[in-house]
Amino acid sequence: MRFPLGIPDRLAGAPLPRRLAWLTLARLFFLSALLALVVLLYLRGRLDLGSFSMRTAFLVLGVSIALSGVYAALLRVGRWLEPLADLQLVLDQLAWSVIVYLSGGATSGATSLYGLSCLVGAILTGIRGALVAAISGALCFAATVLSLERGWLHPPPDQPPSLYAASSYELAYYLAINLLMLVVVTLLAGYLAERLRLTGGQLVLAEERAHEAEHLAALGRLTAGLAHEIRNPLSSIAGSIRMLESSPALSEEDRELCGIVEREAARLNDLVTDMMDLSRPRAPVFTRVDAAGVACEVVALASRSGRAATDVRVVYSGESKLPIRADSAQLRQLIWNLVRNAVQASGAGDTVTVAVERVGEQATLSVADTGIGIDDEAKSRIFDAFFTTRSQGTGVGLAVVKRIADAHGFALAVDSSAGRGAVFRVELSAALAAAPEPPAGDA
Numbered sequence: 001m002r003f004p005l006g007i008p009d010r011l012a013g014a015p016l017p018r019r020l021a022w023l024t025l026a027r028l029f030f031l032s033a034l035l036a037l038v039v040l041l042y043l044r045g046r047l048d049l050g051s052f053s054m055r056t057a058f059l060v061l062g063v064s065i066a067l068s069g070v071y072a073a074l075l076r077v078g079r080w081l082e083p084l085a086d087l088q089l090v091l092d093q094l095a096w097s098v099i100v101y102l103s104g105g106a107t108s109g110a111t112s113l114y115g116l117s118c119l120v121g122a123i124l125t126g127i128r129g130a131l132v133a134a135i136s137g138a139l140c141f142a143a144t145v146l147s148l149e150r151g152w153l154h155p156p157p158d159q160p161p162s163l164y165a166a167s168s169y170e171l172a173y174y175l176a177i178n179l180l181m182l183v184v185v186t187l188l189a190g191y192l193a194e195r196l197r198l199t200g201g202q203l204v205l206a207e208e209r210a211h212e213a214e215h216l217a218a219l220g221r222l223t224a225g226l227a228h229e230i231r232n233p234l235s236s237i238a239g240s241i242r243m244l245e246s247s248p249a250l251s252e253e254d255r256e257l258c259g260i261v262e263r264e265a266a267r268l269n270d271l272v273t274d275m276m277d278l279s280r281p282r283a284p285v286f287t288r289v290d291a292a293g294v295a296c297e298v299v300a301l302a303s304r305s306g307r308a309a310t311d312v313r314v315v316y317s318g319e320s321k322l323p324i325r326a327d328s329a330q331l332r333q334l335i336w337n338l339v340r341n342a343v344q345a346s347g348a349g350d351t352v353t354v355a356v357e358r359v360g361e362q363a364t365l366s367v368a369d370t371g372i373g374i375d376d377e378a379k380s381r382i383f384d385a386f387f388t389t390r391s392q393g394t395g396v397g398l399a400v401v402k403r404i405a406d407a408h409g410f411a412l413a414v415d416s417s418a419g420r421g422a423v424f425r426v427e428l429s430a431a432l433a434a435a436p437e438p439p440a441g442d443a
Contacts, residue, residue: 057098086129089136093117093136094140100144101144101148104163105148105166106166114140114178115181118189119185119189120133121189122192127190130189134185137182138179141179142175234269241262241265244258284404287325287328288324289328291322291324291356291431292356294335295354297332299339311349312346312348312349314354316354319357322428322432326431327408333400338354338398338401341398341401342367342371345369350370351370353366354366363427363429366424366425366426371421372419373420374422375417379416412424
């Protein structure tokens, strides 16, 4: 959370324990400076420790210092941090009430300190902290003013009585204006806290994207140099293996080994393709594309390659035709990567289901498997580049899916739990609405 309100950046973006520690320290300096002003302006510079106001002022300072030690000890424990923040706000308002009492009661200029605590509350815990400070400040101020007015609390004996003299109308005015000030400051502080929380999240996201872009740029330079060097040998290996397989002299075991080499060469070629797609993204060229047709083509191709040709079934279900506005090649790559990921996560005998469904104006592409599933911790990072839950995975395929989806405005969702398979859903509704109508007479 970022709070550009004059607070150091290390405090604004820090977690609650660090914010509490910084504000505890800042409170000591601020309260000391405030009491010095009280001595100079209201006690006229007389450092008479025998006077009531001076003793009271120093008592407040001593209690505040002692409480700061208690806060520091509780911070080391690391528990009850939000109640501790609320307690600090309430005790601050009590301290400001003592200053208000020593400096004129209802007419004191120190009443603005109540609003300061509302801002501190917003920095600590957002709108909740601002409300705690506002309510406690309003109660403390009202109790101080009413106690002086009813005679339950007498003015400091060393202060001029005229400083506390005010009619009922004046007291009502001071109460109303200060309570209104607290309401306005609380609403403003809460609004700013919420806005800055959202802005801070967007800033963190922007920083992450900038870091990722820099990482991908370096990857792109590396990939560009390696792609040519890797693909040429792979093509030679694949061609040689196909020629070797046609030889009648090969035994069944030899053919099995050739199949392993061919599959691994294809896997390496897919990896190079993914790395190129991720590191050097191409802007989509939007045309009218049949999403259902593309999905069926991918299913047919996937069924004849890799594990899908041996121990994992890949089937299609859903619409026979669904025109959307998309880049045909990138849509095919997106579906292919999702299918490949599902096949890799599946066990022998499992089925991967690709579906394109439409209900009214809602259209969805889904790829479901009954494999190992994804736990909650991994689910939040599954589309991050180079993050993978498999020992042989690279974490590139799903990152390419996320990049293509973002470029098309598709929303991605994952429904999964550990050991219960996974369903990847791509929301196509916006692309469906944007798909141009076919010319009259087209099938």
